[in-house]
Amino acid sequence: MNQPFVSLCPEISRADALTLMDWLEDECVTRHLSDSRHVSRSIQQVINRVQLPILTHLFNQGGRFFMACDRDDVKVGFVRLVKAGPNCEMVLVIGNRDNWGRQLGASAIREAMKLAFFEMQADKLIAKIHPDNARSLKVFQRCGFLLESQTIGLKCLAMTSERYLRLLREGAAGYADNIHITEIDQARLRNLLAFGQASASFELAHEIERAIVVDPRQMPRDVVTMNSRALLQLDEDEMEVALVYPDDAEDGAGKLSVCAGIGTAILGCREGDAFDWRLPDRTWRIRIGSVLYQPEAAGDFHL
Template sequence: MNGPFVSLCSEITRTDALALMDWLEDECVTRYLSDSRHVSRFIEQVLGRVRLPILTPLFNQGGRFFMAYDRHDARVGFVRLVRTGADCEMVLVIGNRNDWGRRLGAAAIREAMKLAFLDMRAERLIARIHPDNVRSLKAFERCGFLPDSHTPALTSYALTSARYRQRLRGSPASHGAGIQITEIDKDRLGRLLAFVQDPAAFELEHEIERAIVVDPGEVPGDVVTMNSRALLQLDDETLEVTLVYPEDADCRAGKLSVCSGIGTAILGYRAGDALDWRMPDRTRHIRIEKVLYQPEATGHFHL
């Protein structure tokens, strides 16, 4: 939980827009951002003519726009994803100079990759970077992007969906703390994803893709598998939950669907693990205190 953490939120408020304006007035921030003047004028026009507190639809015209937050829910930047045919192009800005060097850029790139490939189903993700923007070039290279084309003004980097998934499976720890999932759970959850209509289901797909797959008989007894019961510390609250399939969910009985925010978050983690997970309204801090019951540990492989 001590590594860099960034979450992307699609809801854009007037307060967000004012923060963007401040960032775009900093010459060091906009130096390599080719359309900064256009973006700044757009935001100024929006704030001048629209009095609504929520500006999400306006910011998502022609693409998808996300504010980036750290684990303390402080705004640190923004990401824009624009779909062009089968490809998707990313624009990333870490807006506060005090946040530079915290590896938040790479964390934001990984979150944008998840959205582009698992939610938007892009075949390629492209980033066009000024050749002198060494910090950004290194961040994209660390995330698996490869040089695609080059001009004196811009260097294009690209990552394919196939390479992204290969890297998820080959180096899962680079996309978060390592988690484990049994072969049976992976098969069942894979079939579940084919029918789930929840827009946030791509988060579960990401966790399944990056998990280390183990034999049900060899999974450690303190790992949260499907139908496990665990004691959690959720921010300042202690609660007991059972991780279940959507049809068995019952919040009043503590049965959390694996497709819910907390349900997806705890899948595959072990007792003692701690993680941050963005819910719709804020980031929650979760610790797995104890696994009280695990089907595999008692030979209940049919659950």
């Protein structure tokens, strides 16, 4: 399944707020959004009242707000996640009508599920959709949401954490490329997360859950496992790296922690894999050129 790349960026700039205003002035965009006029008015008040270049803290009042960005870091929509008890409600908008039909919504939903279930620890993710909004209903259902309840003016679709994890482990959650980890690495990484040794680790938790688990002696030789060394291509630059646990990380020496950034991105990937990954500064194209050393292939099962 070839899905377009979408990342959810938590920083909201003044320029982003103006873009949101433009989207919310389009009747086709706001037709099925509840209270869109109030939202538009609130954004306008923020812009007029606060003379700051970054407005993230204002947009995050009462929930989490993200700009949805494409591969070129162009803002294509927004996602809002509001936690209420064990459940989380999601609002998704793809703002420019020229982007409708490109499956950007499905990619944004998958990123939102990752955040809701792995970072916000929600038991259930809910989307409340107008019955006439056939496009939104279709995309949420395609992502695995099930109809939970409905009234004349609203359909409530839901995804539970249990269902999401099952889809993730079965490879039915819409991620294009499989990754592989050993049974030993899986156990060690889960312990790492359980004891709070990994900061900003929801991405790693997600990768562990979606990975195909392999006996160390049966691991293909071209997979990046823990303590492997690999030659990567980052956009146009090449670099040799080692994938290590946090205590062994040295960025200057090319020893990348599995708990963050490129380290999380390459875990379980194979030679020739190429994909986009959002880092704090921007989106990068990462390609696994070759696996130079793999403990399992070398018989170093103690590492």
